[in-house]
Amino acid sequence: MLNRRMLIVTIVVGTAGFGMPVAAQTLSYAEATTKLAETCGGDIQKLCKGLNLGNGRILECLQQNAAKVSAGCKGSFAQVFQSISKREEAQSSYEQTCKRDMNARCAGVKGDGFVLACLVKKEKRVSPECYQVITDAGWR
Amino acid sequence: MQPMISRAALLLFSIMALPMVVPEPAFAQEVSQERIVKGLGKLTAAAPAIDIEILRQEAINGGDKPMSALPNWGRLAKLPQMVVEINFENDSVAIQPTSYRTLGMIADALHHPNLWDYNFLVVGHTSATGSDAHNLDLSGRRADAIKEVLATTFAVNPSRLYAVGVGEHLPIEGSKEDASVNRRVQLINLGVFKRRS
Numbered sequence: 001m002l003n004r005r006m007l008i009v010t011i012v013v014g015t016a017g018f019g020m021p022v023a024a025q026t027l028s029y030a031e032a033t034t035k036l037a038e039t040c041g042g043d044i045q046k047l048c049k050g051l052n053l054g055n056g057r058i059l060e061c062l063q064q065n066a067a068k069v070s071a072g073c074k075g076s077f078a079q080v081f082q083s084i085s086k087r088e089e090a091q092s093s094y095e096q097t098c099k100r101d102m103n104a105r106c107a108g109v110k111g112d113g114f115v116l117a118c119l120v121k122k123e124k125r126v127s128p129e130c131y132q133v134i135t136d137a138g139w140r
Numbered sequence: 141m142q143p144m145i146s147r148a149a150l151l152l153f154s155i156m157a158l159p160m161v162v163p164e165p166a167f168a169q170e171v172s173q174e175r176i177v178k179g180l181g182k183l184t185a186a187a188p189a190i191d192i193e194i195l196r197q198e199a200i201n202g203g204d205k206p207m208s209a210l211p212n213w214g215r216l217a218k219l220p221q222m223v224v225e226i227n228f229e230n231d232s233v234a235i236q237p238t239s240y241r242t243l244g245m246i247a248d249a250l251h252h253p254n255l256w257d258y259n260f261l262v263v264g265h266t267s268a269t270g271s272d273a274h275n276l277d278l279s280g281r282r283a284d285a286i287k288e289v290l291a292t293t294f295a296v297n298p299s300r301l302y303a304v305g306v307g308e309h310l311p312i313e314g315s316k317e318d319a320s321v322n323r324r325v326q327l328i329n330l331g332v333f334k335r336r337s
Contacts, residue, residue, distance in 0.1 A: 028173065029251075029294055033244035041237035052234045053243070054288035088295060091251055113181065113254030138173075139252065 026087035026136045032080045040073035090136030098130040176249035180329050182220045183258070187331025190216070190261065192304050199306035200276065206313040213310065216261070221328040226286065231278065233285040243286070246327065247294030259330035262286050264305040268317035272307060280305025286325060302330065 027035070040062065044051075047068055048061035062069055062077070095102075098119060102109075105125060106118035116139055119126055123140075134140055190212070198212050207213035226243070227236040235243065249255055264283030266275040283303035291298035311317050312324075 029244035029247040030173065030241050031244070033240035037237035037240040041240075044237050050229065050232055050234050052285055052289065053240065053293050054285060055292045094253075112256065113252075116253045138248065 025083060026090060026138060027080065027083040028087065028138045029084065032084045035076055035080050039076040040069075043069050043073045087136060087138055090133050090138075094133050094137050094139075097133040098126070101126040101130045173245060173248045173252070176222065176245060177252045177254050179222055180220050180249060180258075180260075180327070181254045183329050183331060187219055187259075187329070188212075188215045190302070190330060192302055196280075196304055196306065199304075199309040202309060204309055204311060204317070207310045208313070210310075216328050216330075219328050219330065221326060223324050223326050225323065226282075226325050228282055233278075233281045235285065235289065243289055243294065247290055247296060250290065250294075250296045250300070255329075257332050259300050259302065259332075261326075261328040261330050262290075262301065262303045263310075263326040263328065264303070265310060265322055265324050265326065266308050267320060267322040268308040268311070276305060276307035276309070278305070279307045283325070 043062065043065075044058055047065040048058055051057045051061050062073070066074075101119060102115055105122050106115050109115050109118045116134070119130065119134060120140060123131055123134075195212055195216075198210050199207075202210045202213070208217040224242050224246070226239045228234060228239075229236060250260065262283045264279035264286070266279045268275075280303075283305045287298070287301045287303040290296040291301060308317060308322065311322050312319075315321050
């Protein structure tokens with residue numbers, strides 16, 4: 001998905017200004033944004049007043065004002081974005097990774113939601129890769 | 141810490157079951173991705189085709205009736221939907237960091253296999269405080285801003301998303317027009333946007 005790739009590029013470029021990325025588990029968008037609001041909310045309201053979250057504007061603003069951004073915000077930033085991109089990768093590769101399991105375990109099930117529910121239900125019998133990608137995608 | 145904003149204390153959040161029109165307020169903490177996915181996914185009948193401009197005009201000329209009383213909006217009122225409160229900076233399209241979580245949760249739900257085939261309409265509403273024209277304009281720009289956030293930061297395919305602002309024109313039934321409960325964002329499931337093979 002083009003859009004998703006664009007985001008990952010933004011993130012990779014974005015994290016460069018904030019030091020080395022930290023190893024992280026995958027976070028949902030809700031968890032990631034909660035963390036971002038907690039650690040960077042004050043900085044955003046102070047340094048990026050009137051700017052909106054969409055289209056990389058907040059990211060850009062925090063980078064431009066890197067000298068004034070709080071340590072807490074800088075510390076969590078890379079981690080938050082890395083874990084979002086890991087989840088996005090899992091979500092985009094899910095259908096490919098679980099294809100064999102879908103055919104073997106859930107053949108005849110119609111509808112993406114029902115197929116996922118079937119794989120989750122049969123979690124003991126699906127391949128480790130498929131199991132992991134569903135976990136990383138945040139769908140368990 | 142940023143100062144507490146009255147509206148931020150309580151995120152009005154409700155998921156409407158299909159035949160139900162009156163939203164049930166609940167604390168944001170009770171809302172989970174699972175609930176959003178379930179609430180928005182209960183599309184049982186074919187969704188009507190929509191035209192944003194017709195919807196906008198119908199709202200403006202609708203005599204401030206609730207949406208269920210207007211022909212085109214009335215059809216949308218029956219679709220799976222939810223109401224969220226997103227806090228914006230005063231008179232601005234900038235979403236306050238306190239509402240980032242709500243947007244994140246919506247994005248998580250839109251990326252779930254149960255919902256990833258569906259189109260959604262983002263409807264921006266205001267209370268009746270302030271001038272009619274200004275409210276209409278602001279609510280439209282705010283709905284666009286939410287669409288933009290979802291389509292960029294949260295990687296939702298933009299061709300799945302529609303946005304329209306209706307200002308103060310579609311108040312919640314039984315509420316005062318200037319009640320803060322009318323400052324809300326509605327997310328409506330518009331049905332399947334493509335068949336995945």
